[in-house]
Structure formats: C-alpha cells, structure tokens
Amino acid sequence: MLMTRQVSLRPDAELLVWCARTLVTDELRARIRQRVQAPLDWAVILDLAWYHGVGPLLHRNLSSFCSDLVPAEILTQLYRRMQAGALLNRVLVHELVVLCEALEAHGVPVMPIKGATLAAAIYDDPALREFRDLDLIVPEGSISETQAVLLALGYERLGCSSDSGERAQEDGPYYVFSKKRTLFRVDVQYVMTHPQFMFRLDRPEFWNCRRPVVLANKIVQGLSPEDLLIVLCLHGSKHAWEELKWICDVAELLRSHPHLDWDRIFLNASLWRCRRLVCLGLSLAHLLLDAPLPEAVLARFSTDSDVHVLSPRMPATLLADHYSGVKESQVVALHFSLKDSWWERWKFGLMLCRDHHPLVMIPPVWFRWRTSLSWLARCVSPLHWAMRRLLPSTIRGAINRVVEHSG
Amino acid sequence: MTPVKKPPEAYLFSVYGVPIRYLAELPLLATPVNELLRHFRRDSIDESDALTMCFRAVQRRTDIPLTLSSSAHRVFSGTGSAVEGRRGTGLPCEVIQDGSCLIADFHHVGVLVMDGMKGRAEGYLIQPETLPANLIEYVFHLALIELLRHRGLYTIHASALEKHGRGILIPAYSGCGKTTSFIALLRSGYRYLSDDHPLIRDVGTHVEVLPFPIKIHVTDATIAFFPELLHAPHHILQSGSPKRSFHAEDLYPTSVGDCCRPTVMLFPHVIDAPHSQIELLPKSVALQSLLPKALLVYDPEVARREFQVLAKLVQQVASYRLSFGRNILDLPKLITPLLEQKAC
Amino acid sequence: MSDPLQVTSRQAVSDRTTDRRILDRVILRHSHNVQGAGMEGETVLLDVSTSRYYTLNRMGSVIWEYCTGQHTVSDIHGFLCDRFEVAPEQALDDLVVLINQLVEEGLLVVEGG
Numbered sequence: 001m002l003m004t005r006q007v008s009l010r011p012d013a014e015l016l017v018w019c020a021r022t023l024v025t026d027e028l029r030a031r032i033r034q035r036v037q038a039p040l041d042w043a044v045i046l047d048l049a050w051y052h053g054v055g056p057l058l059h060r061n062l063s064s065f066c067s068d069l070v071p072a073e074i075l076t077q078l079y080r081r082m083q084a085g086a087l088l089n090r091v092l093v094h095e096l097v098v099l100c101e102a103l104e105a106h107g108v109p110v111m112p113i114k115g116a117t118l119a120a121a122i123y124d125d126p127a128l129r130e131f132r133d134l135d136l137i138v139p140e141g142s143i144s145e146t147q148a149v150l151l152a153l154g155y156e157r158l159g160c161s162s163d164s165g166e167r168a169q170e171d172g173p174y175y176v177f178s179k180k181r182t183l184f185r186v187d188v189q190y191v192m193t194h195p196q197f198m199f200r201l202d203r204p205e206f207w208n209c210r211r212p213v214v215l216a217n218k219i220v221q222g223l224s225p226e227d228l229l230i231v232l233c234l235h236g237s238k239h240a241w242e243e244l245k246w247i248c249d250v251a252e253l254l255r256s257h258p259h260l261d262w263d264r265i266f267l268n269a270s271l272w273r274c275r276r277l278v279c280l281g282l283s284l285a286h287l288l289l290d291a292p293l294p295e296a297v298l299a300r301f302s303t304d305s306d307v308h309v310l311s312p313r314m315p316a317t318l319l320a321d322h323y324s325g326v327k328e329s330q331v332v333a334l335h336f337s338l339k340d341s342w343w344e345r346w347k348f349g350l351m352l353c354r355d356h357h358p359l360v361m362i363p364p365v366w367f368r369w370r371t372s373l374s375w376l377a378r379c380v381s382p383l384h385w386a387m388r389r390l391l392p393s394t395i396r397g398a399i400n401r402v403v404e405h406s407g
Numbered sequence: 408m409t410p411v412k413k414p415p416e417a418y419l420f421s422v423y424g425v426p427i428r429y430l431a432e433l434p435l436l437a438t439p440v441n442e443l444l445r446h447f448r449r450d451s452i453d454e455s456d457a458l459t460m461c462f463r464a465v466q467r468r469t470d471i472p473l474t475l476s477s478s479a480h481r482v483f484s485g486t487g488s489a490v491e492g493r494r495g496t497g498l499p500c501e502v503i504q505d506g507s508c509l510i511a512d513f514h515h516v517g518v519l520v521m522d523g524m525k526g527r528a529e530g531y532l533i534q535p536e537t538l539p540a541n542l543i544e545y546v547f548h549l550a551l552i553e554l555l556r557h558r559g560l561y562t563i564h565a566s567a568l569e570k571h572g573r574g575i576l577i578p579a580y581s582g583c584g585k586t587t588s589f590i591a592l593l594r595s596g597y598r599y600l601s602d603d604h605p606l607i608r609d610v611g612t613h614v615e616v617l618p619f620p621i622k623i624h625v626t627d628a629t630i631a632f633f634p635e636l637l638h639a640p641h642h643i644l645q646s647g648s649p650k651r652s653f654h655a656e657d658l659y660p661t662s663v664g665d666c667c668r669p670t671v672m673l674f675p676h677v678i679d680a681p682h683s684q685i686e687l688l689p690k691s692v693a694l695q696s697l698l699p700k701a702l703l704v705y706d707p708e709v710a711r712r713e714f715q716v717l718a719k720l721v722q723q724v725a726s727y728r729l730s731f732g733r734n735i736l737d738l739p740k741l742i743t744p745l746l747e748q749k750a751c
Numbered sequence: 752m753s754d755p756l757q758v759t760s761r762q763a764v765s766d767r768t769t770d771r772r773i774l775d776r777v778i779l780r781h782s783h784n785v786q787g788a789g790m791e792g793e794t795v796l797l798d799v800s801t802s803r804y805y806t807l808n809r810m811g812s813v814i815w816e817y818c819t820g821q822h823t824v825s826d827i828h829g830f831l832c833d834r835f836e837v838a839p840e841q842a843l844d845d846l847v848v849l850i851n852q853l854v855e856e857g858l859l860v861v862e863g864g
Contacts, residue, residue, distance in 0.1 A: 690790035707799035718788030
C-alpha cells in the first residue's frame with residue numbers, strides 16, 4: 001500500500017479557497033487580509049478564479065473585507081466580470097423558465113438541475129454562481145417529445161444532422177441543443193454517464209421528492225436537497241472535482257440546508273452504490289471549505305482511508321504539486337478506489353482487465369491498487385483468451401453481462 | 408311591535424361634473440358629509456352617471472355583510488399615509504383587494520367596500536353614535552377620493568391657493584409648516600382652494616387644481632403666529648381635538664377661489680432661523696417629493712394614469728423647497744414674486 | 752503533462768470572449784408594470800405593482816430610453832459613447848451595473864440572449 005502524503009495547496013490557490021464561500025469567519029478573514037499583503041501574482045489568481053468558476057465569490061469577499069489591500073484594478077476586473085456574469089445569469093434563467101413552461105405545457109415532466117437552480121436554491125445571491133449551460137432532466141421516454149419542443153422553440157441538436165425522433169434515441173444519452181445566434185445551450189439528460197460509469201437521473205425517487213425552486217419569480221420543480229447532494233457528489237467525482245465551484249456547491253448546500261435527512265441520503269447512496277463517492281464530496285467540502293457536517297456524518301467516513309488519501313488531491317490544479325493530484329483523465333482509478341464494496345471493486349476490475357484499460361498498465365502515482373490490479377490482469381488474461389477461442393460470442397456476452405450487472 | 412327601519416335618506420352632490428348620490432341611514436352619518444361637501448350640494452343630478460355611496464350603522468362587527476373570495480389578498484396594513492396627518496385619526500387600517508373591490512377594514516370602527524369601476528361604495532360603521540364626527544368624515548372622504556380617481560379626479564395632500572388666476576400648491580404632511588404657510592398667504596389676499604386635499608385634473612393642455620373647501624384646522628402653535636386667530640371668537644374658531652378649526656371666509660376677506668392652473672409648488676420644512684429661504688428644486692426631486700403625498704392607489708391602471716397627471720403637473724409648475732423661518736408674516740413677500748415670475 | 756496554468760489561461764480567454772457575446776445578444780425592454788416620466792433629462796419610474804418609485808440620472812435615462820426591446824446591450828453601449836464624453840470601458844461598466852439593478856428591481860425584462 002502506498003504511503004499517504006501531505007498534499008498542500010499553492011499560496012494563491014489557498015487564497016482562492018478561503019474566499020470561495022459565502023460564510024467567512026473572523027479568523028479566516030484575518031488570514032485573507034494577511035495573505036493579500038504578501039507578494040501575489042494577481043493575474044494567476046484571476047485566471048484560477050475564472051477557471052474554477054469562483055470569481056463572484058472572490059470578488060464578494062475581497063471587496064467586503066480587504067478592499068483597502070487589494071489592487072483597485074483587480075477588484076475592478078472582478079467586479080466587471082461579476083456584473084457581466086449576473087447579466088448572463090438573468091438571461092439564462094429567463095430562457096430556462098421559458099423552456100420549463102413550454103415542456104410542462106406539452107406534458108413533458110422536466111426538472112432543471114445544476115447551474116441556474118443551484119444559484120437560486122443554495123446561494124444567497126444567484127449572481128455568486130457562474131453557469132453557462134441549461135441542464136434539464138427529462139424521463140428517457142420523453143426525449144423525443146422534448147426534442148420536438150426544443151426544435152419548435154428554435155433550437156437545433158448539436159452533432160446531429162437529422163431531427164427525427166428515432167435517430168435521437170439511437171445516438172445514446174447525449175442530447176445537447178443550441179439556439180442560433182444566442183448563447184443558449186441546453187443539455188437534456190436522463191442519465192449521467194462517463195466511460196465505465198452510469199447513473200440514472202430520471203429515477204422515480206427524484207420525481208417523487210421534487211421541491212419548488214423560484215426562478216425569476218416563477219416556480220419550477222427541482223431536486224430535493226438530499227437528492228441534489230447525491231447528484232452533486234456524483235457529478236463532481238465524474239470530473240475528479242477539477243473545478244472548485246463544484247465543491248462550493250456541496251459546501252453551500254450544506255450551509256443553506258442544516259437539517260438534511262442524512263438517513264435518507266445514505267440509504268439511497270447505498271442502494272445506488274455510490275455511498276463512498278458521496279463521502280468523498282462531503283469530505284472535500286468539509287476539508288477545503290469548512291462546510292458544516294454533523295458528527296455522525298463525519299464518523300461515516302472518518303475511518304475510510306481512501307477518502308482520506310484522495311480528498312486532499314483535488315482539485316488538482318490548486319495543488320502545490322499538481323502531479324500528485326487526481327485529474328479527470330484518472331477518474332476511472334478514482335471510481336475503482338471508491339467502489340462501495342470489494343465485490344463491486346473487483347467486478348469493475350475484471351471489466352477493466354477485459355477491456356485492457358490503460359489504468360491496468362499505467363496507473364496514477366496515488367493509486368494504491370496498482371499491484372493487485374496488475375496481478376488480476378495477469379490472471380484473467382489467459383481466461384479471456386480461452387473464452388474468445390472456445391466459447392461462442394453469445395455465451396461470452398452473457399457471462400460478461402453477469403459479471404457487469406450482478407450484485 | 409317591530410320597529411320599522413327608515414330607508415336611508417339621499418343627499419345629492421356634484422363634484423366638478425361627477426354626480427354623487429349619498430345614502431345615509433342616520434342623520435349623524437349625514438351631517439359630517441354634508442359639512443364636508445357643503446359647496447357641492449345639489450337639488451338634482453344625473454342619476455345614470457352618479458357615484459353611489461351608502462353608509463350604514465351596525466351594532467357589532469359581525470353585523471357587517473362582508474364575504475371575501477378565495478382570490479382576495481391584502482395590499483396594505485398599518486396606519487399609513489392615508490391616515491398620517493389627518494387630524495389625529497391615527498386609524499389602523501387593512502386594505503384588501505378582491506377583484507374590482509377594495510375593502511378598507513378599520514377594525515373596531517367599521518368597514519368600507521369600494522368598487523371604483525362600478526362607482527359604488529358601501530360603508531358600515533360600528534355604533535357610529537360613539538364615533539367623533541371627524542372620523543365619519545374621514546372614512547367617507549377616503550371612499551370619495553377612491554371613487555373620484557376612477558373619474559379622473561385626483562387628490563393630493565396639500566394646501567392650495569390661488570391669486571390672479573394662478574395656483575400655488577403646498578404639498579406637505581402635518582408639522583412641516585403647510586397650514587401656517589397657507590394662512591400667511593390667505594390673510595394677504597390669496598384665495599382659498601383647500602387646506603388639505605384639493606383635487607387636480609388633466610384638462611389636456613394642462614393640469615388644473617380644483618377647490619375643495621373644508622374647515623381649516625390649526626394647532627395652538629399656528630394660532631399664536633396670527634393675531635386675528637388669537638383673538639377670534641369661539642363661534643368662529645371652534646374647539647376640537649387635537650386641533651381647532653374655522654372656515655376661511657369667516658375670518659378673512661376672501662372667497663373660495665376658482666379652478667385654476669397651478670404654476671408654483673412649495674415643499675416646506677421648518678427651520679430655526681430668522682428668515683425664510685427658497686431654493687429651486689429639480690423637477691425629478693419635486694416629483695419624488697410629491698408622490699408619497701399623492702399616490703395611495705391600489706389599482707395599477709389608476710396608478711398609472713394618476714402618475715402621468717402628477718408628472719404633467721410637475722412639468723408645468725416651478726417647484727421650490729421652502730425653508731420656513733420665523734418671519735412667517737413676511738412669507739407673501741417671498742412667494743408672490745414667484746407666482747408673477749412664473750406667469751411671465 | 753500540460754501545465755494547468757496554460758489550461759486556465761485558455762479558459763480565461765474563452766470566457767472573456769463569451770462576455771462580449773453576452774452584450775451583443777442581450778435585449779431588454781421595460782416591464783409592463785412600469786410607468787416613466789422624463790423630467791429635465793432625468794427619469795422618474797413608478798412600478799405600479801409595488802408602488803415603488805425610482806429616479807434615473809441622465810445616463811440612466813438614456814439607457815432606459817433605449818431599452819425598448821429593439822436594441823442589444825452593445826447597441827446601447829454605442830449610443831452612450833456617442834452621447835456622453837465617457838471612456839468606453841467606464842460606460843460599459845455603468846451600463847451593465849444599471850441593467851442588473853433594473854432587472855433585479857423588476858423594472859427591466861430580459862428579452863433575448
């Protein structure tokens with residue numbers, strides 16, 4: 001097993017993390033004031049802020065309690081960007097409400113997620129959360145109808161020359177639409193996918209527990225906070241938490257909803273086999289952004305060595321040694337490490353071996369299963385060769401499906 | 408034998424072309440209204456176009472026949488500017504919108520139901536024999552100005568006077584020197600339009616101010632400034648609480664003025680200085696200062712029209728801030744040149 | 752392995768381009784609930800749904816004048832630079848700030864994007 005390493009943030013990244021929150025303690029305020037007086041490359045800090053989507057939070061906190069210490073030009077740039085972002089948010093929210101109302105009018109159940117609804121539901125000022133796309137969950141069976149409604153509203157599907165409904169179903173679960181001569185880009189989803197990872201978003205449990213969210217003085221139905229937390233943690237881990245704003249989302253959700261139904265959260269996370277991925281998201285929000293968590297929740301992952309080892313390695317671009325971080329290109333290794341049970345882990349491992357996944361041969365430096373997975377590959381390879389030679393494809397496919405989906 | 412209830416008695420008025428039929432169940436409900444509208448009394452009116460206002464007496468609140476639909480919603484709660492400065496009524500009030508009806512609930516005093524579109528108002532006063540006359544007058548006036556708004560006649564909380572066909576308005580609440588300014592001008596020969604709530608109307612080319620003569624109410628502090636008030640006989644300067652009152656024509660060689668075009672607006676405030684001063688106000692500031700004293704409207708379309716009239720009024724007048732010093736009796740010398748200057 | 756700072760710089764440039772696109776495509780118009788009155792170059796606005804009133808200075812009045820649903824934010828920025836002696840960047844700042852305030856108050860409605 002690899003030795004765990006202390007992974008620290010760069011000084012400019014540390015400032016960013018301290019400012020990337022709506023609630024700043026007096027002690028943190030003092031640290032921020034001290035840090036901005038040290039030599040800093042503000043151009044890099046701004047670039048980091050834009051990349052990680054936390055510019056508005058940085059502006060709010062720097063202008064609130066160290067405007068006398070930060071160069072005026074920096075605050076001005078942040079302010080301009082924040083104002084432009086606020087305007088964009090308003091434009092996008094307006095369009096989102098139009099889309100939701102149009103879809104509901106055509107009998108399509110729809111739930112907006114991420115971006116606009118996050119900004120409205122968990123940030124005290126919607127302008128604090130930057131977003132670009134409009135993400136909608138619709139049931140898989142309503143995809144065709146959804147596409148028809150969007151086309152009627154002037155949208156066109158990206159990466160698809162045909163607008164036929166049958167074609168939409170065959171192309172897999174990626175339905176991205178844009179409207180000509182506008183900024184609007186709509187991502188219609190019923191499943192969250194990534195190579196070797198799939199999570200249904202159109203679950204009955206989500207629809208049954210929807211909560212109203214106010215957008216531009218209109219009510220739309222969004223995920224309950226408990227379900228939202230799970231989705232945020234899965235989305236973040238899907239991208240190896242590369243952007244700080246995703247961690248902020250979890251932290252602000254925890255801050256704005258201090259009475260979550262944790263039993264329900266962990267029951268569902270266990271049922272949906274993503275409990276440890278949720279723990280990773282909670283750990284990140286708690287460690288990086290001081291998100292409040294009940295002791296009982298902290299206890300659920302306090303002895304999870306993988307969560308402990310992996311949390312400090314994200315977001316990779318903020319680390320002093322970014323090579324030690326977990327990057328999105330390594331998310332398969334992340335998911336392998338955080339499978340909920342050994343059976344799920346080794347079932348996943350079998351699949352990776354079968355597919356000759358690069359993880360087996362070139363694992364990241366932080367991956368503690370390298371030796372075990374390598375051994376598994378050496379053991380399994382002859383068996384796979386024999387299966388290919390001796391068994392018909394139909395039986396091979398049946399065996400693979402049993403391995404993939406059992407348990 | 409069951410006592411037979413007398414039918415309400417009808418009183419007819421016409422306020423600048425708007426006919427009004429007032430039905431009062433009891434004489435004590437009629438007297439304050441007749442006093443308020445004494446200059447508008449008529450023997451006959453065009454009943455087909457008349458506003459109908461009916462006041463009834465009830466014993467208990469539960470006797471008031473009021474039902475609200477599910478779409479009713481509260482639009483105002485408090486004592487509000489409708490009550491502020493209104494001769495010490497200090498009446499708590501809740502205003503509810505239910506379709507085209509506006510319901511003003513004065514709790515233990517009674518309820519007003521007003522329908523501006525239909526031109527109707529029903530007032531239910533609880534044991535009115537226990538209520539002061541000025542309170543009955545106030546409730547009636549509230550209903551009247553709400554109905555008149557729908558006929559293009561708007562009220563502003565101001566004093567109004569006229570000299571040589573040119574009007575001057577002094578919008579202000581109590582305690583800002585409004586009535587004191589008013590009397591100072593009145594006694595120098597200005598003609599009286601209203602001490603508290605003149606009417607305004609858009610006649611196309613301009614906005615005109617219309618007299619609404621009522622008793623002038625004065626505090627003891629105001630009385631002290633003017634010798635003729637100090638020595639006025641009791642039957643002229645009548646006692647009241649918290650203010651005393653009199654009719655302008657009883658004390659001053661003046662009559663009620665005519666409808667006229669206002670040309671000057673003064674926004675007074677009292678300063679501790681020997682001399683008064685005036686400064687020109689930007690029109691946007693004047694309009695902002697005027698709005699709280701005018702706009703207490705719940706119907707958005709009526710509010711829109713009234714705002715346009717107020718804006719037009721501000722455009723046509725010169726507006727000044729009057730810093731009211733101790734030289735009250737010299738006020739006409741400061742103000743009259745403004746009227747004449749604007750006329751030029 | 753690429754330098755993460757290079758990645759962030761590329762993202763930052765892309766985002767600044769997007770900011771410009773916002774301005775070129777956003778159209779605003781007056782809310783139906785608002786009544787305005789011009790007074791010596793300034794504007795007083797009344798929101799009849801809330802009974803709140805607001806005053807706009809000269810530049811704000813010009814911005815209000817052009818928010819008719821016909822012009823983009825970029826168009827209005829151009830008009831401001833023509834009519835006032837103001838640095839384009841400053842005019843843009845003031846414009847975006849005011850638009851955000853007016854939208855926040857419900858006086859302006861976003862039309863396009």
